[in-house]
Amino acid sequence: MKFIKKYHSTSKIIEIYKKYIKFSKCKKKYILILGSGKGVWEKYLSIYKKFQIFSVDCLYNANLSNFFIRTDIFKKNFFFDLCLFKKKFDIIICDICCNLSGIKEKDYSFFLKLFYKLSKVYKKFLKKNGILIFKFINYCNIVKKFYVLKKDFINVKFVKLISSKKNSSEFYSICKYFK
Numbered sequence: 001m002k003f004i005k006k007y008h009s010t011s012k013i014i015e016i017y018k019k020y021i022k023f024s025k026c027k028k029k030y031i032l033i034l035g036s037g038k039g040v041w042e043k044y045l046s047i048y049k050k051f052q053i054f055s056v057d058c059l060y061n062a063n064l065s066n067f068f069i070r071t072d073i074f075k076k077n078f079f080f081d082l083c084l085f086k087k088k089f090d091i092i093i094c095d096i097c098c099n100l101s102g103i104k105e106k107d108y109s110f111f112l113k114l115f116y117k118l119s120k121v122y123k124k125f126l127k128k129n130g131i132l133i134f135k136f137i138n139y140c141n142i143v144k145k146f147y148v149l150k151k152d153f154i155n156v157k158f159v160k161l162i163s164s165k166k167n168s169s170e171f172y173s174i175c176k177y178f179k
Contacts, residue, residue, distance in 0.1 A: 011163035012172075013044045020157075020174045021091060021131055028052055032082075032089040032125065034073060034118070035096030054085050073117050079124065088127045094118050094134035111136055112145060119148065122178065132175040149175050 029051050033041050036055035045051050058072040071081040073096060096114060101107055115136070122132050132153070136146075149156045154177035164170055 012161050013041055015161050015163050016133060016172065016174070017044070020133070020176070029090040030054065030087050030127075031091045031093065032056070032085070032087075032121075034092070034094040034121070036068070041093060041095060054087065054089070056082070073114070073121075078117070079120070082121070082125060087125075089125055089130060090127055091131045091133070092122050092126050094121075094132075097135060097137075107137065115146065119152075123152070126178045128178060130178040132173070132178065134173050136171055136173065138169045138171050146173060149173065151179075153178055 027050070031045060031051050031053050033053060033055045034057075036042060036057045039055070042053050042055060045053055052067075054067040054069075056069050056071060056073075058070065067085060069081050069084060071078055075081070094114075115134075118132075118134060122130075126132060132149075146156075146158075153175040155175070157174045159172050159174060160170075161172060
C-alpha cells in the first residue's frame with residue numbers, strides 16, 4: 001500500500017471503503033468510477049481482486065483499470081459512451097470536482113447540473129441494491145436539493161470524512177440499496 005500513500009485522497013478512499021462499501025461476499029463486483037483523475041480510487045480498489053473497475057474521465061488516465069473511456073459527463077453522447085461498457089454496476093463512484101470559482105452561484109449551479117447528470121447515470125446503470133458514492137461541496141446548503149435520493153435508495157447518508165480537512169466544505173453522499 002505504500003505506492004498510494006502519497007495522495008491525501010487515499011486516506012478518504014480507505015475511510016469510505018472500510019466504513020461503507022466493504023463486502024463480505026466474494027462475488028465479483030463491478031465498479032464505475034466517474035472522474036477517475038489520477039487513478040487513486042483504481043489503485044486502492046485494484047488491491048481487492050473481487051472488483052472489476054471501469055473508469056471515465058475527461059482527462060488522460062494512466063488506464064489503471066482495464067476499462068477506461070475518455071469522455072465528459074456533460075457531453076451530449078455521454079450515455080452512449082457508457083453503454084460501450086455493456087454493464088450494470090454494483091457501485092458507482094463520482095469523484096468529479098470542478099475548479100471552484102469562488103462565485104457561490106456559479107459553483108452551486110455546477111453541482112446541481114452535475115447531480116442532475118449523475119442521477120440519470122445511476123438510474124440507468126446501477127444494479128438493484130447497488131451503492132452510489134459522490135463527492136460534493138456543501139454550498140448554500142445544497143444537500144437539501146438531494147432529497148430525491150431518498151426516493152431511489154433505502155439508506156442515504158451525507159458525511160464529512162474524518163480524513164477530510166477541517167475547513168473544507170467537501171462532503172460525500174453514501175447511498176445504499178438502490179430500489
